[in-house]
Amino acid sequence: MESGDAGSVDIRSREGLGRQLRESKFEARIVFHLPRDYAEILYSSITPEIEDIPSRRTSVSMALVDEGLNLRISASDPVALRAALNSFLRFIDSIVEALHELDSLMKRAER
Numbered sequence: 851m852e853s854g855d856a857g858s859v860d861i862r863s864r865e866g867l868g869r870q871l872r873e874s875k876f877e878a879r880i881v882f883h884l885p886r887d888y889a890e891i892l893y894s895s896i897t898p899e900i901e902d903i904p905s906r907r908t909s910v911s912m913a914l915v916d917e918g919l920n921l922r923i924s925a926s927d928p929v930a931l932r933a934a935l936n937s938f939l940r941f942i943d944s945i946v947e948a949l950h951e952l953d954s955l956m957k958r959a960e961r
Contacts, residue, residue: 876931877924882942884918888949892919895945896938908934 884892893914900910907930913920921938925931 875926876928877922878931878935880921881917882919882921884946888946889914889919891949892942892945896941899938899941903934905930905934910934910938 882889882892893912896912900912903910907926909924911922921942923931923934923938925934
């Protein structure tokens with residue numbers, strides 16, 4: 851992505867192609883305030899996971915915005931919402947940890 855470009859992805863489950871997600875009664879919206887380069891890496895890393903959600907009970911959308919990344923997870927029940935939240939938060943946490951580690955290594959190498 852070029853600087854200044856915004857991206858977004860809104861994918862429903864692969865199980866439910868052509869079907870509507872049951873009425874979403876449960877939703878989580880999370881804003882990650884991140885440097886632009888981190889947000890872009892996260893966006894490109896998480897997009898394949900959003901495109902391949904195995905449950906028709908869950909819908910996930912993500913948008914790259916100026917202040918970072920917006921993540922929205924909708925689900926038909928609280929169990930599906932919790933499962934999707936756990937999965938995506940783990941993905942994001944592991945990517946951010948790797949980015950921090952890489953930053954530390956780069957700073958040490960510059961010394």
